[in-house]
Amino acid sequence: MYPQAAPHRRSESAIEAYGLGKKYRRGWALRDVSFRLPAGRVCGLVGPNGAGKSTLMGLATDMIRPTAGALRIFGAAPGSAEAVMRTAFLTQEKPLFRRFTVAETLRLGRELNPRWDQRVAEELVRAGHVPLEAKIGTLSGGQRTRVAFALAFGKRPDLLILDEPMADLDPLVRRELMATLTAAAAERGTTVLISSHMLAELEHICDYLVVVANGGLRLAGEVNELRAAHALFAVPPGASLPVGGPHQVIESEPHGGAGRTGVLVRLGAPVPYGGQAEPPTLEELLLAYLRSPDAPPLIAPGARPGDIHDVITRDRQKAVTA
Numbered sequence: 001m002y003p004q005a006a007p008h009r010r011s012e013s014a015i016e017a018y019g020l021g022k023k024y025r026r027g028w029a030l031r032d033v034s035f036r037l038p039a040g041r042v043c044g045l046v047g048p049n050g051a052g053k054s055t056l057m058g059l060a061t062d063m064i065r066p067t068a069g070a071l072r073i074f075g076a077a078p079g080s081a082e083a084v085m086r087t088a089f090l091t092q093e094k095p096l097f098r099r100f101t102v103a104e105t106l107r108l109g110r111e112l113n114p115r116w117d118q119r120v121a122e123e124l125v126r127a128g129h130v131p132l133e134a135k136i137g138t139l140s141g142g143q144r145t146r147v148a149f150a151l152a153f154g155k156r157p158d159l160l161i162l163d164e165p166m167a168d169l170d171p172l173v174r175r176e177l178m179a180t181l182t183a184a185a186a187e188r189g190t191t192v193l194i195s196s197h198m199l200a201e202l203e204h205i206c207d208y209l210v211v212v213a214n215g216g217l218r219l220a221g222e223v224n225e226l227r228a229a230h231a232l233f234a235v236p237p238g239a240s241l242p243v244g245g246p247h248q249v250i251e252s253e254p255h256g257g258a259g260r261t262g263v264l265v266r267l268g269a270p271v272p273y274g275g276q277a278e279p280p281t282l283e284e285l286l287l288a289y290l291r292s293p294d295a296p297p298l299i300a301p302g303a304r305p306g307d308i309h310d311v312i313t314r315d316r317q318k319a320v321t322a
């Protein structure tokens with residue numbers, strides 16, 4: 001059963017993937033991945049180590065070429081001038097020139113990006129008391145991360161792709177930068193795709209979710225829709241599971257003490273919440289799917305991409321008119 005959303009015009013897609021796959025010598029890192037991320041969403045990309053998250057982000061930023069399928073950024077091919085101008089990508093590595101000062105780094109950002117916003121970039125640096133005249137090589141890991149964030153935000157991207165970028169930040173700075181992220185998304189309609197293993201943190205910022213495991217897509221869609229499509233039952237010791245038939249058990253785990261079992265089900269029919277059942281939190285939903293990598297995928301209707309043939313036709317038309 002899937003909660004019926006009110007009919008609405010299909011919004012612009014920031015990312016659409018069609019049967020996307022990447023094969024390395026050791027095998028498929030990502031296989032047959034199809035989803036869309038509507039523009040303006042903050043999307044958590046979640047999966048166990050080696051699930052294919054960085055590969056997906058590499059494909060979206062043209063760092064990696066697909067073995068199969070295709071991907072579009074605002075309708076444009078990754079690596080095209082339009083996609084590059086509209087996208088900022090931040091990884092754990094944060095390649096910055098160590099001999100440049102912070103001010104020189106921001107100047108480089110200004111020269112390379114036609115939509116550069118010096119005020120936004122400088123404010124981010126100043127908020128962390130990072131001296132503009134300091135050389136990058138003399139900064140702490142967290143300060144370098146802040147400068148890399150300033151470069152990414154200064155670019156005023158429509159799509160910000162963040163590959164676990166905050167691992168070296170203290171909790172207060174993480175919070176501050178998360179707040180900056182969500183404010184940018186709310187004010188400018190920036191789409192954010194952020195991979196993280198910090199599930200509780202994602203709960204605060206994400207309204208959209210893509211889960212990958214073993215190189216395949218497991219969940220995609222709006223957080224609220226995905227939560228509403230599941231229920232968590234707290235089953236007392238000795239009691240039998242009060243669901244069956246159309247419902248599908250994703251996972252059962254000890255829950256809340258007193259010998260109770262928490263059973264997360266994908267709903268096949270409406271259940272009255274209350275009593276034993278409640279909608280799972282985002283963290284409960286994610287943990288259940290991470291612990292059950294073979295659970296069948298659930299791609300919300302709004303997260304399904306259009307037809308790949310339309311994309312090919314559109315590309316051909318662009319090539320003819322170019």
Ligand SMILES: Nc1ncnc2c1ncn2[C@@H]1O[C@H](COP(=O)(O)OP(=O)(O)OP(=O)(O)O)[C@@H](O)[C@H]1O
Pocket residue numbers: 024025026028029047048049050051052053054055056
């Ligand atoms: N350049 C490469 N050559 C060969 N195999 C690779 C390469 N890059 C990634 N892989 C493999 O592809 C799979 C997916 O890797 P990927 O880095 O996308 O996972 P991830 O979800 O980002 O993991 P993590 O959470 O650990 O960062 C892994 O099995 C990895 O070993």
